[in-house]
Amino acid sequence: MTGYNSKGDVATGNGNHKNSAKGQANGKKTAEYADRESDAMCSRDCCAGKSGSPNKSGNACAENKQSDGNPVVVPTPQSLLNSDNRIQCYLTPEEFRALRVMNEDTYPYEVIQEIADFIVKGSGMRPKIGIICGTGLGSLADLIQDAKVFEYEKIPNFPVSTVEGHAGKLVVGTLEGVNVMAMQGRFHFYEGYPLAKCSMPVRVMKLCGVEYLFATNAAGGINPKFAVGDIMLMHDHVNMLGFAGNSPLQGPNDPRFGPRFPALVNSYNRDLINKAIEIGKAMGIESNIHVGVYSCLGGPTYETIAELKALRMMGVDAVGMSTVHEVITARHCDMKVFAFSLITNKCSIEYSDKKDDEANHEEVMAVAKIRQKACCELVSRLIADIQKTM
Numbered sequence: 131m132t133g134y135n136s137k138g139d140v141a142t143g144n145g146n147h148k149n150s151a152k153g154q155a156n157g158k159k160t161a162e163y164a165d166r167e168s169d170a171m172c173s174r175d176c177c178a179g180k181s182g183s184p185n186k187s188g189n190a191c192a193e194n195k196q197s198d199g200n201p202v203v204v205p206t207p208q209s210l211l212n213s214d215n216r217i218q219c220y221l222t223p224e225e226f227r228a229l230r231v232m233n234e235d236t237y238p239y240e241v242i243q244e245i246a247d248f249i250v251k252g253s254g255m256r257p258k259i260g261i262i263c264g265t266g267l268g269s270l271a272d273l274i275q276d277a278k279v280f281e282y283e284k285i286p287n288f289p290v291s292t293v294e295g296h297a298g299k300l301v302v303g304t305l306e307g308v309n310v311m312a313m314q315g316r317f318h319f320y321e322g323y324p325l326a327k328c329s330m331p332v333r334v335m336k337l338c339g340v341e342y343l344f345a346t347n348a349a350g351g352i353n354p355k356f357a358v359g360d361i362m363l364m365h366d367h368v369n370m371l372g373f374a375g376n377s378p379l380q381g382p383n384d385p386r387f388g389p390r391f392p393a394l395v396n397s398y399n400r401d402l403i404n405k406a407i408e409i410g411k412a413m414g415i416e417s418n419i420h421v422g423v424y425s426c427l428g429g430p431t432y433e434t435i436a437e438l439k440a441l442r443m444m445g446v447d448a449v450g451m452s453t454v455h456e457v458i459t460a461r462h463c464d465m466k467v468f469a470f471s472l473i474t475n476k477c478s479i480e481y482s483d484k485k486d487d488e489a490n491h492e493e494v495m496a497v498a499k500i501r502q503k504a505c506c507e508l509v510s511r512l513i514a515d516i517q518k519t520m
C-alpha cells in the first residue's frame with residue numbers, strides 16, 4: 131500500500147485524534163506544516179463564506195465548537211502531510227488492518243498461505259470440501275460436527291461480511307465423516323470488494339487442502355418453469371461481469387494457483403450433478419430440481435424487465451450476484467465444483483405496478499429459511515456419497 135507510513139510516523143492506538151488532526155505527530159509541529167496550516171481554511175459558510183475572509187485558525191472552524199469548547203478541526207489533505215510529504219495517519223491497529231484489507235485488490239500467494247496455515251493450525255484439520263453458504267443458507271454450516279468457528283474479523287487479512295443473511299464466520303469440522311470448511315457469509319462485488327477479493331477465500335480453501343467446492347446461492351428464477359423454492363443445479367454460467375471486463379483472475383498470474391488462460395468448459399462437475407439429481411429423487415423432490423444456467427450481475431440492484439428479457443434470450447435460467455467468480459477461481463486452481471441456486475423469487479418479464487412482483491431481500495431470506503432444510507439434506511447426502519469414494 132503506497133502513501134501510508136505504517137511504522138515510523140504512525141501513532142497507532144493512542145486515540146488522540148485532536149492532536150493528530152492538528153498535525154502534531156510525536157508532539158512536534160514542523161515549520162513546513164505550520165506554513166501550510168495558515169493557508170488552510172475551512173470552506174464552510176461559517177468561516178469563509180459569510181465574512182468573505184479566511185479563518186485565521188487554519189482548518190479549525192471557530193464557530194463550530196465541540197462540547198469541550200474547542201473548535202471542531204477539519205483535516206485537509208495538506209494538514210495530513212508530514213515534513214517528508216508522507217501522509218501521517220492516526221489509526222488503531224484494527225482501523226489500520228481494515229484499511230489494508232480495503233485497499234489491497236489481490237492477495238500474494240504468501241498471504242493466502244498464511245491465512246490457510248492459521249485455519250489449519252487453529253482447527254487441527256485439513257478440509258477436503260469447501261462450502262460457500264448463500265444468502266439465508268448459513269444453516270448448511272450448522273450441520274458441521276466438532277466445529278471450530280473462526281469469525282472473519284479474527285482471521286488475519288480476511289475481509290468482513292456486510293450483508294444481512296451472511297454471518298461472517300468460517301466453520302471447520304466434519305460432515306458425514308468428511309473434513310469440511312464452510313463460509314457462513316460470502317463477499318460480493320456490490321459490497322465494494324474487487325472480484326479477486328470476493329473469491330480469495332476459495333484460494334485459502336485450496337491451500338488448506340480442499341478438493342471440492344460446493345457453492346450455493348439465492349437467485350431469481352428467470353426460466354418460467356421454475357417455482358419459488360426450487361433448486362437449480364448449475365451446469366453452466368454466463369459471466370456478465372466478465373463481459374464488462376472484470377475477472378477475479380485479473381492482474382499478474384501466479385502459476386502456483388493455475389494457468390494464465392484457464393478453460394471453463396465443463397466447470398461444473400457432471401458426476402456430482404447426476405448424483406444430486408438422484409438424491410433429489412430419493413428425497414421425493416425431483417419436480418423441484420432443475421439443471422440450468424446461472425448468471426451473476428454486479429448488483430446490488432435487482433434487474434430491470436429489459437435486463438431480464440436480455441438474460442432470458444441469452445439462455446440464462448437464474449440470476450444472482452455471486453458464485454461465478456468463486457467458480458472461476460476454483461477451476462483456475464483445479465478444484466471440482468458443485469453449485470446450486472435456491473430460487474427465492476420469480477423474475478417476471480411483464481411490466482407490473484404490483485409491489486409484490488418486485489424482488490426484495492426480505493423475501494429472499496424468508497424463502498431461504500423455509501427451504502434450508504431441503505438444501506441441507508441435499509448437501510449432506512452428496513457429501514456422504516463423496517465420502518464413499520475417498
Ligand SMILES: O=P(O)(O)O[C@@H]1C[C@H](O)[C@@H](CO)O1
Pocket residue numbers: 263264265293316318346347348349429450451452453490491494
Ligand atoms: O450471496 P447470494 O448470491 O446467495 O445472495 C443473493 C445476492 C444478494 O446478496 C442477495 C440479494 O437478495 O441474494
Ligand SMILES: Nc1nc2[nH]cnc2c(=O)[nH]1
Pocket residue numbers: 348349350351427429431432433449450451474475477489494
Ligand atoms: N440479481 C439477483 N439476485 C438475486 N438474489 C436473489 N434473487 C435475486 C434476483 O432476482 N436477482
